Amino acid sequence: MKKQVSASDSRTAQTKLVLPPDTNHMGTIFGGTVLSYIDEIAAIAAMKHSRNVVVTASIDTVNFFSSAKVGDILSLEAVVVSTGRTSMEVYVRVECQNMETSGKTLTTTALLTMVAIGADGKPTPVARVSPETEEEQRLSQSAQARKEWRLKINEYAEEM
Template sequence: MTLTPKRAQDSLVQMTELVLPNDTNTFGNLMGGRLMYWMDIAAALACMKHCSAPVVTASVDNISFENPIKLGNVVHIESKVSRAFNTSMEVHIRVWGEDPVQQYRYKSNEAFMTFVALDPNGNSRPVPKIIPDTEEEKKLYDTAMSRRQLRLILGGKLKPEDADALKAFFSI
């Protein structure tokens, strides 16, 4: 079965949330777990747009919190499939906070997540390839294989010596 490749831009999801008291910690900042929950939803939606199938989270890369998002601020989450492999998709997620009173927008964090598409029986199924158009999409696409191989090594599914895309980083 040959699937028609799709443009990365066609998977774009933009999600907006308001930080309410129940979303914050004792410092009045958005709890990291709540943000990760919203990021997971946005990323899953991008993957479902891309593959037209249900998906499950396979992995979450490092999430660094650059700037806290305060109570009453707005959270903007943008997710887009950066590369599709056989049955899995890597998603690039960017998060900004916005102070709606001061009308100031700031970067909060960025991350990569991986999802697997499922067939009606709950088994993995093939997904369409990605066509990157912009320079940023091409850069994310080109570097995705290294990130994937690192994930597989850390997950015990690939031996380091078999990670061809990573060898250039470690060869002398």
């Protein structure tokens, strides 16, 4: 396994059409549907980085900025921005394009932690990631603080 992998090696893009079954009574996409898309693309990016199957360990933040309607096109992009020994933090960005106006808006961002799983069914080491863009570098620099926050949340949950 390489000791370091460029973030661009994990970059993954998907496009989805918002269809009527994907929407709620207001005609906008269900948040759960968007979360499902985010989890899927994050897993693909993490698998590309680790060359292993992965599981979702946490979804740290999901920010919904705007919604999408039937007929809109969602563009999702995911990239590994930080790595631990067996884990990868993946940043996902979702944009919506309105077909009538061609206007694009940011709909959602998310940070997920994925863990690589080896053939033995146990967590397996991953290569370090080398962030490339300013955004990737900023997210990578703040990853340790998010990891410490997750550990505190886990400790609190165990105490309950």
